[in-house]
Amino acid sequence: MNTVDEDIKWTTEGEVVKEVEIEGLESKTERGLAFLDTLSVINEDGSIKTRVHRKETHTDQYLNFQSNHPLEHKRGVVKTLAYRAKTVVSEREDRRKELKHLRGALKCNGYPDWILQELGEDNTHDEEKEATSEVMVTSDKERKKKIPVVIPYIKGFSEQIRRVFGKYGIPAYFKPTNTLRQLLVKPKDPVSKENVVGPVYKIQCEKCEAMYVGETERSLKSRFNEHRRRSSTTSEVAKHIHVEQPEHSVELDNTDILTTESRWFERGVKEAIYIRALNPSLNRDGGRYNLPPVWDNIIKKRVKADRPKKGGGGLVTVIAHGDPSDVRGSD
Numbered sequence: 001m002n003t004v005d006e007d008i009k010w011t012t013e014g015e016v017v018k019e020v021e022i023e024g025l026e027s028k029t030e031r032g033l034a035f036l037d038t039l040s041v042i043n044e045d046g047s048i049k050t051r052v053h054r055k056e057t058h059t060d061q062y063l064n065f066q067s068n069h070p071l072e073h074k075r076g077v078v079k080t081l082a083y084r085a086k087t088v089v090s091e092r093e094d095r096r097k098e099l100k101h102l103r104g105a106l107k108c109n110g111y112p113d114w115i116l117q118e119l120g121e122d123n124t125h126d127e128e129k130e131a132t133s134e135v136m137v138t139s140d141k142e143r144k145k146k147i148p149v150v151i152p153y154i155k156g157f158s159e160q161i162r163r164v165f166g167k168y169g170i171p172a173y174f175k176p177t178n179t180l181r182q183l184l185v186k187p188k189d190p191v192s193k194e195n196v197v198g199p200v201y202k203i204q205c206e207k208c209e210a211m212y213v214g215e216t217e218r219s220l221k222s223r224f225n226e227h228r229r230r231s232s233t234t235s236e237v238a239k240h241i242h243v244e245q246p247e248h249s250v251e252l253d254n255t256d257i258l259t260t261e262s263r264w265f266e267r268g269v270k271e272a273i274y275i276r277a278l279n280p281s282l283n284r285d286g287g288r289y290n291l292p293p294v295w296d297n298i299i300k301k302r303v304k305a306d307r308p309k310k311g312g313g314g315l316v317t318v319i320a321h322g323d324p325s326d327v328r329g330s331d
Helices: 071-090 094-106 112-119 125-132 140-145 158-167 179-186 218-230 236-245 264-278 293-302 314-319
Strands: 013-020 028-035 038-042 050-051 151-155 172-176 199-204 212-215 256-258
Touching: 013 293, 038 264, 050 094, 071 112, 094 112, 140 212, 151 158, 151 256, 158 172, 172 212, 199 218, 199 264, 212 218, 212 264, 293 314
Parallel strands: 151 172
Antiparallel strands: 013 028, 028 038, 038 050, 199 212, 199 256
């Protein structure tokens, strides 16, 4: 294969030689060649059989059943592992061992017995080939009729939205949000609040209940200084603290970042959502995005505006993928 093209270099970790224990018999030495997740084993008679290959560092850690993911994702883990076992492993006894190993590994990841039944029982290789050959083919015309919708997964809420889409024949798929990776893995040092770029922010007057919600593509500090500047003629915050209530003031330390968004359109939608949820007294309008009133009841119930969260998520993200044409001019 290396002679086909000079840019193609076929490499391998080399021959795998290990001792294998056989039930009721003594252990024997086995020779094989590993490639990706397949181990090709050379039998004593020169024939070749295949089974699943796992590196020594493999931990059998899969998507935990208690994690905040849709049930279909967890069932997908079981079905995918079962499919691999029944197509990669060539001999019946090896498939039986592989399925037994998978049951034990998935139980350690919290999977209950009822879902492990989807691993199924071992069948003959010919039956498996016949079953896997039945592939449903959807024509291009049918695909065009059913354009899928991807929505963030909020347990109990996303399922309701999908049922509504289903009534109109629109397939909906879930995308997990607020994962453990997002919450726990922090490869970079945290950025100080004043240097956060692309925030949707809330400015609160120090002396009264006056409040302003805005957004900017720049840092929070740069935009906040513009609001506090006496010479600013467009800022309602500046008008409040310098004209209407000269004894009042605003402070950067007490300014909250409600969410952050690098994309211009989505940031405008999120600003409109928080304006609708908080009803700030210093905002002249609903923001540069014209948020339809159909979202009002959901926003009041679902948006936790008093708990700022970096990156937003949940319902804010759902609404943030609306119609880009429904946008006002920028403030």
